[in-house]
Amino acid sequence: VQLQASGGGLVQAGGSLRLSCAVSGRTVSQYNWGWFRQAPGKEREFVAAIRRSGGHTYYADSVKGRVTISRDNSKNTVYLQMNSLKPEDTAVYYCAASQTVLSGTYDPENYLYWGQGTQVTVSS
Numbered sequence: 290v291q292l293q294a295s296g297g298g299l300v301q302a303g304g305s306l307r308l309s310c311a312v313s314g315r316t317v318s319q320y321n322w323g324w325f326r327q328a329p330g331k332e333r334e335f336v337a338a339i340r341r342s343g344g345h346t347y348y349a350d351s352v353k354g355r356v357t358i359s360r361d362n363s364k365n366t367v368y369l370q371m372n373s374l375k376p377e378d379t380a381v382y383y384c385a386a387s388q389t390v391l392s393g394t395y396d397p398e399n400y401l402y403w404g405q406g407t408q409v410t411v412s413s
Contacts, residue, residue: 290312290313290314290315290320290386290401290402291312291313291314291402292310292311292312292384292385292386292402292403292404292405293310293311293312293313293404293405294308294309294310294382294383294384294404294405294406294407295308295309295310295311295407296308296309296369296407297381297382297407297408297409297410298408298409298410299410299411299412300374300409300410300411300412301411301412302374302375302376302411302412302413303373303374304374304411305370305371305372305373305374306371306374306409307368307369307370307371308324308368308369308370308371308382308384308407308409309366309367309368310322310324310366310367310368310369310384310404311364311365311366312365312366312367312386313365315386316362316365317360317361317362317365317366317367318341318360318362319341320341320386320387320388320401320402321338321339321340321341321386321387321388321389321394322338322339322358322360322367322384322385322386322387323335323336323337323338323339323384323385323386323387323394323397323400324336324337324338324358324367324369324382324383324384324385325382325383325385325397325400326378326380326381326382326383326409327380327381327383327406328379328380328381331380333383333397334349335349335394335395335396335397336348336349336352336356336369336382337349337352337356337357337358337369338358338394338395339358339359339360339367340391340394341388344360346358347394347395351377352371352378355371355372355373355374356369356370356371356372357369357370358370367384369382369384371409374409374411375411376411376412376413377411378409378411379409379410379411380408380409381406381407381408381409382406382407382408382409383403383404383405383406383407384403384404385397385400385401385402385403385404386400386401386402387399387400387401388401
């Protein structure tokens with residue numbers, strides 16, 4: 290499975306970005322999907338996830354209400370729509386695929402495949 294993340298960039302606080310994760314080698318319907326982020330000097334942290342079955346979504350408290358994860362089976366792509374961005378959202382964002390049970394959704398150790406990351410920088 291290969292994941293290609295894109296859509297990052299420099300945006301002012303309050304702005305929006307849509308990250309994309311193009312999937313090849315498998316279909317998006319075969320996996321659970323997550324977005325994680327890592328800021329300099331910090332550990333990789335969970336942002337959002339969407340389950341394979343039922344499409345249920347889960348969000349970190351820090352982004353809840355501002356971020357939406359979705360998938361498009363016809364385009365074999367996973368998205369992360371981010372609105373009302375804050376400087377503290379600045380990080381490298383990674384998409385990842387898992388087959389973990391629900392309780393493992395928030396732990397990056399449970400993800401099998403990772404994209405290369407895309408930089409998001411939010412200026413104040």
